[in-house]
Amino acid sequence: MSPQSHDDLTGARVLITGGAGFIGTALRTALTRAGARPVLLDNLSAYGPTTLTLLGTGPTDPGLTVGDINDEPLVRRMVADADYVVHAAAHSSVHGCTTDPQTAIRSNLTGTDTVLRAAAASRNVRRLVLLSTAQVYGHGAPHSLRSEQAGVFTEDQPLDPLNIYANSKLWAEGHTRQLLGLAERDYTILRPFSVYGPGQVPKQGAASWVVAQFTMYAALGQQLLLNNGGRQVRDFIHRDDVAEALRLCLTAPAASGQTLNLGTGAQTSVRQVAEHVASHFPDVEIVDAPRVAQDPLGACADTTRMRTVLNWQPSTGVADGIDAYVRWVRTTPNAIPDWMRAETSTSRINAWSAPIPR
Numbered sequence: 524m525s526p527q528s529h530d531d532l533t534g535a536r537v538l539i540t541g542g543a544g545f546i547g548t549a550l551r552t553a554l555t556r557a558g559a560r561p562v563l564l565d566n567l568s569a570y571g572p573t574t575l576t577l578l579g580t581g582p583t584d585p586g587l588t589v590g591d592i593n594d595e596p597l598v599r600r601m602v603a604d605a606d607y608v609v610h611a612a613a614h615s616s617v618h619g620c621t622t623d624p625q626t627a628i629r630s631n632l633t634g635t636d637t638v639l640r641a642a643a644a645s646r647n648v649r650r651l652v653l654l655s656t657a658q659v660y661g662h663g664a665p666h667s668l669r670s671e672q673a674g675v676f677t678e679d680q681p682l683d684p685l686n687i688y689a690n691s692k693l694w695a696e697g698h699t700r701q702l703l704g705l706a707e708r709d710y711t712i713l714r715p716f717s718v719y720g721p722g723q724v725p726k727q728g729a730a731s732w733v734v735a736q737f738t739m740y741a742a743l744g745q746q747l748l749l750n751n752g753g754r755q756v757r758d759f760i761h762r763d764d765v766a767e768a769l770r771l772c773l774t775a776p777a778a779s780g781q782t783l784n785l786g787t788g789a790q791t792s793v794r795q796v797a798e799h800v801a802s803h804f805p806d807v808e809i810v811d812a813p814r815v816a817q818d819p820l821g822a823c824a825d826t827t828r829m830r831t832v833l834n835w836q837p838s839t840g841v842a843d844g845i846d847a848y849v850r851w852v853r854t855t856p857n858a859i860p861d862w863m864r865a866e867t868s869t870s871r872i873n874a875w876s877a878p879i880p881r
């Protein structure tokens with residue numbers, strides 16, 4: 524069955540690549556609530572069984588096809604059966620892409636090409652939404668590494684990806700515009716800023732996802748390490764807000780062919796996040812650490828276009844969102860992965876300081 528009108532997703536078949544991930548599983552919930560029929564495709568490369576269970580999925584999930592976006596016959600079949608495609612599958616951590624560029628290329632470039640060509644060939648797909656990243660802006664403005672002031676990233680400003688992950692996403696953006704443009708297929712490109720919320724479990728070696736990292740390390744009684752003194756700023760957007768924006772993005776007429784920031788417009792320094800987390804764990808120690816190579820200084824999103832195109836704005840503020848995350852970790856202690864328990868401050872700094880490509 525196809526949807527009735529442009530804003531009605533009832534019965535719409537939505538393929539979510541990377542659907543077993545942190546954002547994909549939240550989007551499935553939002554789409555199911557809207558009466559759509561989400562279908563997940565994921566190779567389950569990002570998480571172990573405990574995290575997948577917490578995300579509400581796993582190998583036996585009837586709504587999930589376990590497979591790779593490089594499996595062209597499978598992707599063609601699944602895309603041909605879809606009214607909409609959300610392409611969220613990616614080797615999605617900066618550290619993971621730096622240390623394993625070949626997997627980054629397979630998933631973020633070759634796999635993206637496979638999904639896009641399938642969408643271009645399909646008669647059914649009404650719109651493909653690509654999840655890019657705010658990392659494509661790099662440092663953005665020429666402010667100094669020591670500056671307490673940061674800027675605002677606007678969609679049309681020059682892009683300057685600083686790492687392999689960001690570069691792969693910039694390529695994916697261009698390929699989406701070029702390939703689906705040639706095929707006269709509809710698409711929207713989203714640049715989420717720092718997504719966080721219950722369900723988020725850090726990836727080993729990664730310096731990012733600081734709300735999750737700081738909370739879990741604090742719960743373990745370990746130090747909170749502030750690389751670059753925590754001066755970097757981020758725009759933290761809650762997972763449920765991202766899922767809602769994605770849902771709206773599928774059908775919003777004005778989103779056609781657009782590139783949109785996905786943030787709150789508020790900037791928070793990494794130090795502020797650590798201090799807020801520490802207010803819940805009075806014994807925790809906050810310690811300065813060296814800057815992480817290729818880590819953007821950051822900025823908040825200019826949300827003008829997002830708010831206009833989607834006629835929507837995020838509803839969760841960062842303080843409430845961090846509080847909710849802390850509650851989630853306290854009530855779900857098995858969310859903390861075993862590898863975190865074995866870390867020391869030195870092993871963490873070593874992993875960030877000298878990422879060596881394999």
Ligand SMILES: NC(=O)c1ccc[n+]([C@@H]2O[C@H](COP(=O)([O-])OP(=O)(O)OC[C@H]3O[C@@H](n4cnc5c(N)ncnc54)[C@H](O)[C@@H]3O)[C@@H](O)[C@H]2O)c1
Nearest residue numbers: 541544545546565566568569591592611612613654715718
């Ligand atoms: N979480 C954030 O803060 C954030 C910010 C900006 C952009 N994004 C982007 O949003 C998307 C979703 O992010 P997320 O936080 O849910 O990440 P995630 O790692 O939780 O989810 C990505 C999923 O893709 C799957 N995957 C990876 N390679 C695959 C392949 N070759 N074939 C099939 N599946 C594959 C993984 O198993 C994982 O479940 C990603 O493209 C990411 O780059 C995320």
